[in-house]
Amino acid sequence: xxxxxxxxxxxxxxxxxxxxxxxxxxxxxxxxxxxxxxxxxxxxxxxxxxxxxxxxxxxxxxxxxxxxxxxxxxxxxxxxxxxxxxxxxxxxxxxxxxxxxxxxxxxxxxxxxxxxxxxxxxxxxxxxxxxxxxxxxxxxxxxxxxxxxxxxxxxxxxxxxxxxxxxxxxxxxxxxxxxxxxxxxxxxxxxxxxxxxxxxxxxxxxxxxxxxxxxxxxxxxxxxxxxxxxxxxxxxxxxxxxxxxxxxxxxxxxxxxxxxxxxxxxxxxxxxxxxxxxxxxxxxxxxxxxxxxxxxxxxxxx
DNA sequence: GGCCAGGTTCGCT
DNA sequence: AGCGAACATGGC
Numbered sequence: 001x002x003x004x005x006x007x008x009x010x011x012x013x014x015x016x017x018x019x020x021x022x023x024x025x026x027x028x029x030x031x032x033x034x035x036x037x038x039x040x041x042x043x044x045x046x047x048x049x050x051x052x053x054x055x056x057x058x059x060x061x062x063x064x065x066x067x068x069x070x071x072x073x074x075x076x077x078x079x080x081x082x083x084x085x086x087x088x089x090x091x092x093x094x095x096x097x098x099x100x101x102x103x104x105x106x107x108x109x110x111x112x113x114x115x116x117x118x119x120x121x122x123x124x125x126x127x128x129x130x131x132x133x134x135x136x137x138x139x140x141x142x143x144x145x146x147x148x149x150x151x152x153x154x155x156x157x158x159x160x161x162x163x164x165x166x167x168x169x170x171x172x173x174x175x176x177x178x179x180x181x182x183x184x185x186x187x188x189x190x191x192x193x194x195x196x197x198x199x200x201x202x203x204x205x206x207x208x209x210x211x212x213x214x215x216x217x218x219x220x221x222x223x224x225x226x227x228x229x230x231x232x233x234x235x236x237x238x239x240x241x242x243x244x245x246x247x248x249x250x251x252x253x254x255x256x257x258x259x260x261x262x263x264x265x266x267x268x269x270x271x272x273x274x275x276x277x278x279x280x281x282x283x284x285x286x287x288x289x290x291x292x293x294x295x296x297x298x299x300x301x302x
Numbered sequence: 303g304g305c306c307a308g309g310t311t312c313g314c315t
Numbered sequence: 316a317g318c319g320a321a322c323a324t325g326g327c
Binding site: 129133187224226227228250252 | 309
């Protein structure tokens with residue numbers, strides 16, 4: 001597999017798994033990403049590692065599973081390509097940030113980071129609601145519990161791999177089942193309601209891919225538990241749109257305040273106003289700022 | 303122990 | 316419209 005250069009596999013896979021290590025069902029260790037895919041109902045373990053360089057990237061993908069016909073293999077490869085964002089072209093974004101010293105050095109430090117995508121809109125939506133207003137550490141604990149309790153699993157050579165729960169699993173878990181894991185009753189209700197609608201076919205999340213930003217936002221905000229922050233997070237991580245900007249994100253307001261406001265956090269309005277100069281590449285700016293924060297990058301102050 | 307975390311809803315002026 | 320509380324939990 002040949003990603004569009006520049007492509008930094010470790011940074012991109014590390015972003016997808018939050019830090020190197022375990023992330024719910026996903027494992028990224030020693031340069032190898034292990035991820036159990038759920039491809040049209042077929043479980044398929046993928047192992048991905050890099051053979052190339054940032055400038056000349058190449059990925060090797062190994063697929064293992066009980067039922068691997070050509071169509072499953074094909075779909076699995078496509079899913080990996082999507083998850084790892086290999087087709088993204090960063091040149092427009094890099095050209096844009098040259099105008100800004102702080103962003104330019106940050107982009108240079110993270111050169112080749114593509115935005116990893118979540119496999120399905122449903123998974124991204126549940127994860128976004130799960131992560132609202134709780135620390136990333138707590139979110140990681142809850143996510144792992146959710147996947148271990150309700151996800152699919154596959155034993156390969158004595159190792160149990162897991163994938164994200166299917167909508168019907170969370171629908172039948174019920175509000176009580178989710179609450180028992182440590183979710184608030186309210187979050188349990190949100191996730192349960194969405195899972196039920198997806199299971200019954202009332203809600204076609206994947207069908208939203210063909211719609212405009214405005215139509216997607218309208219459809220998603222109609223769901224309980226989904227506000228503007230969640231919609232934009234999904235634009236970035238699930239729809240692969242380039243101009244998402246999570247309005248009201250506390251951490252983002254702080255990072256942007258460090259970079260552009262002498263250390264004083266931006267208000268959500270200030271952050272949104274400031275972000276307009278990055279359009280239509282705000283998804284990349286957002287991802288790079290978060291990636292930098294996670295990696296301990298020392299943000300230069302104004 | 304108090305306060306806060308990569309929000310959203312709900313009920314009150 | 317706009318404001319504050321509630322939500323649930325782990326870490327500092």
